[in-house]
Amino acid sequence: MTHLHIPDGVLPAWLWVSGFVVMSLALAVSLFRLRGMDMKKKIPLLGTLSAAMLVAMTLEIVPIAYHVNLSVIAGILLGPSLGFVAAFIANLMLAFMGHGGITVIGLNTLLLGSEAVLGHIFFYLLMKRLPVFWRSGTAAVLALMTSTVLLIGIVAASNLDPGLFGESGEHAHGHLGRVSVPLFATMALSLGFVGWLIESAITGAVVKFISQVKPDLLAHALHGKAGNGATTGGAGD
Amino acid sequence: MIDVARIDFWAASGSGRFHRASAIAKVLFVLLVVAAAVTAVSPYPLACAYVLMLVAATAAGLPVLRMAALSLYAIVFVFLYGLSLRGGPWVYALLFFKATTPAFAVLTLIVSTPFPRLFAVLSAALPEIIAAGLLMTYRTFFVLFDMMGNFISAIRLRGGFSPGSLVKNSANISKGIGMLFVRAAEQSTRIYAVMAVRGYSGRMASTDVEKMRKDDWLPLGMGLVILSIAIVWK
Numbered sequence: 039m040t041h042l043h044i045p046d047g048v049l050p051a052w053l054w055v056s057g058f059v060v061m062s063l064a065l066a067v068s069l070f071r072l073r074g075m076d077m078k079k080k081i082p083l084l085g086t087l088s089a090a091m092l093v094a095m096t097l098e099i100v101p102i103a104y105h106v107n108l109s110v111i112a113g114i115l116l117g118p119s120l121g122f123v124a125a126f127i128a129n130l131m132l133a134f135m136g137h138g139g140i141t142v143i144g145l146n147t148l149l150l151g152s153e154a155v156l157g158h159i160f161f162y163l164l165m166k167r168l169p170v171f172w173r174s175g176t177a178a179v180l181a182l183m184t185s186t187v188l189l190i191g192i193v194a195a196s197n198l199d200p201g202l203f204g205e206s207g208e209h210a211h212g213h214l215g216r217v218s219v220p221l222f223a224t225m226a227l228s229l230g231f232v233g234w235l236i237e238s239a240i241t242g243a244v245v246k247f248i249s250q251v252k253p254d255l256l257a258h259a260l261h262g263k264a265g266n267g268a269t270t271g272g273a274g275d
Numbered sequence: 276m277i278d279v280a281r282i283d284f285w286a287a288s289g290s291g292r293f294h295r296a297s298a299i300a301k302v303l304f305v306l307l308v309v310a311a312a313v314t315a316v317s318p319y320p321l322a323c324a325y326v327l328m329l330v331a332a333t334a335a336g337l338p339v340l341r342m343a344a345l346s347l348y349a350i351v352f353v354f355l356y357g358l359s360l361r362g363g364p365w366v367y368a369l370l371f372f373k374a375t376t377p378a379f380a381v382l383t384l385i386v387s388t389p390f391p392r393l394f395a396v397l398s399a400a401l402p403e404i405i406a407a408g409l410l411m412t413y414r415t416f417f418v419l420f421d422m423m424g425n426f427i428s429a430i431r432l433r434g435g436f437s438p439g440s441l442v443k444n445s446a447n448i449s450k451g452i453g454m455l456f457v458r459a460a461e462q463s464t465r466i467y468a469v470m471a472v473r474g475y476s477g478r479m480a481s482t483d484v485e486k487m488r489k490d491d492w493l494p495l496g497m498g499l500v501i502l503s504i505a506i507v508w509k
Contacts, residue, residue, distance in 0.1 A: 047312030047373030048356060069402060077404055078471070082463035084404070085411020086419070090459040092412065093419045094452050111456065127408050134385050134393065135282060137348055139377060140309050193356065222359035229355075236441075240449045247453030255460055 046139030049196050057144030057192075064151065065126060068119040084120055087112055088127045095132075109150050110157030110178040110241050115248075115255060121154030122147075145192055149185050156181040157241075170249045170256075175242030179234050186230040193226075194219040280420055281341075285386040291335035292493050293387035298396050300491035301384045307498030308380035311505035312373045318365070320508040321372035324501040328379050331497055337386055346378040383494075392485065415466070419459060426451045 072080065094108045109128075113121035129147045132138050138146045160177035168176070197217055249256050286294075293301070308324065315321050332339045353374045357367050385393070390413045398406035430436060435447045 046309050046377040047315070048353060048370060051313060065405075069404065072404070079467050081404060081407045081411055082466040082470070083460065084408045086415045086459040086463040086466070087456070088408060088412040089415035089419050090452075090455050092416055093423050093455060096420070096423075106452070108452065111452075115456065115460075123405065123408065127405065127412055130397075130409065131412065134381060134390075135345075139374075140305065140381065141313065193359070217356065217359045219359070222355060225355050225358065236445065239445055240452065243446060243449030244453040244456065247450055248456060251453065252457045252460070255457065 046141045048139075049142065049145070049192070051141075053192065053196055054141045054145055057142060057148060059144070061126070061144035061147045061151075064122060064148065068122045071119040072123075080120060084116070084124055084127070087116055088124045088131075091124065091128050092131060095128075106237055106240050107150065107153065108241070108244070109153035110161075110174070110181050110237070111244055113154030113156070113158035113181075114161045114174060114177070114245060116154070116158075118155040118158045121158055122151040125151035125154045149188055149192075152188055153181045153185045156184050169246075171242040171246040174245035175238040178238035178241035182230070182234045182237055186226055186234075190219065190223045190226055193217055193222050280417065282385055283390065283417070285338055286389045289336060289387060291337065291387070292490055293332070293335045293337060293383060295488065295490040296387070296494050297485040297488050297491055298388050298392040299485060300487060301388055301494045302393070302396050304494035304498035305377070305380045305384050307495075307502045309377045311502045312377045314502075315369075315373065315505040315508075317508055318368035318372045320501075320504040321369075321376045323504055323508075325372060325376045325379060327497065327501065328376075328383060331493065332379075332383055335387070335493075337383065342379060342382040342386060345382055346375045348378070350374055380498075395485070411466075415459070415462060418462065419455060422458060423451060423455055426454065 091108050091112055094106055109121070109125055112124045112128075115121075116124055126143075126147045129138065129143055129150055133140055133143050133146070157177050160180045161174055164173055164176055164180075166173070194217070197219065245256070308328075311324060312321060329339055329343070332342060350371060353370045357370045360366055360370075391410065394406065394409050394413070397409065401409075430447050430451065435443075437443050
């Protein structure tokens with residue numbers, strides 16, 4: 039559901055500033071957790087998988103003009119810390135392409151990053167006896183549901199600021215009401231439901247494909263131990 | 276749909292006033308327009324700003340029609356957000372321009388600034404791993420993009436895409452994306468090996484920020500005018 043990249047100027051300043059603060063903390067924690075790794079090897083992996091995410095976003099699924107995010111796959115392959123960094127990089131590049139605002143990079147990264155982190159966690163925790171397709175698909179659905187709820191939470195939080203858009207404006211005063219959170223939630227969840235199904239089906243199919251073609255990429259996730267560090271990168275992250 | 280390859284072509288091939296301005300001046304221009312969008316309480320100053328940027332972009336030879344179309348992407352979220360507000364046309368107009376005006380400013384930046392120049396500005400403030408990751412993402416993107424393009428051509432030639440068949444299209448795209456991730460991981464191992472041979476020590480991104488130039492008057496002047504209009508026009 040993070041396809042709804044929040045643009046600039048819509049949310050109150052305190053909210054996007056808070057988003058930057060929380061994102062900076064999350065990024066600092068991620069980088070701290072990565073400090074023991076061989077970054078010379080991680081940077082190429084981080085770059086290539088972030089690029090793969092961006093390439094996948096350019097693919098349109100006809101006939102509904104939907105494009106995938108693949109943040110859950112990035113989380114599964116890279117691990118939560120590197121996955122969060124990849125989400126930040128993808129968001130930064132998206133913001134510089136007009137997809138999502140500059141001021142809300144923090145909030146948008148928290149949304150996309152939460153999918154990567156939660157996708158990885160759910161993939162690890164969920165019913166390990168399940169086939170890879172269902173395991174990764176379920177992890178994707180749960181992660182996307184959570185990020186949609188987070189998005190609704192962000193919109194609901196924007197109601198806390200009475201000065202939204204500045205109510206001192208002559209015309210604005212009296213015209214700007216508060217956001218109807220139930221209405222927004224209904225629309226976001228309705229549209230999101232279609233997105234979750236498509237994204238989770240594709241996530242399941244992609245992870246299944248990877249597990250058949252190059253299983254060492256998922257070795258850390260499937261067996262709970264480090265795979266080939268040179269190629270997987272997600273191990274122990 | 277995000278057309279990074281086309282944006283990169285526009286950024287690298289132009290020679291107008293915006294292309295000649297320094298990256299730091301254009302980043303400041305974007306920040307000034309974003310500040311205007313945040314402070315504006317009326318759609319009129321933002322509409323003026325949008326028109327002003329359209330005129331400047333046209334005069335500078337930028338692809339304005341494509342930029343205007345791309346700036347509309349921002350309204351997807353605004354549409355849902357606007358429907359949830361109990362407001363009238365005024366609110367919708369304000370929301371529309373709050374979303375599209377900064378988006379157009381960002382597009383003005385990226386269609387006139389090659390990404391490595393932009394990354395050099397960002398690298399001054401970002402940790403090394405992120406700065407290097409950005410540059411590596413940019414470099415690898417085009418390799419993977421070509422790879423994916425070839426895959427899609429092959430699928431189309433073999434009748435793998437059927438208009439109206441969501442399941443079949445999704446299944447084929449999934450295989451392509453799976454292959455993309457596998458190739459990306461292999462590519463990263465190869466890139467690392469090549470870079471290690473060339474003496475890679477963990478630093479990659481340039482942090483040399485360009486100096487200001489005489490052509491910077493356009494983005495800086497326009498940014499200041501737009502912010503002033505937004506502050507004054509209450």
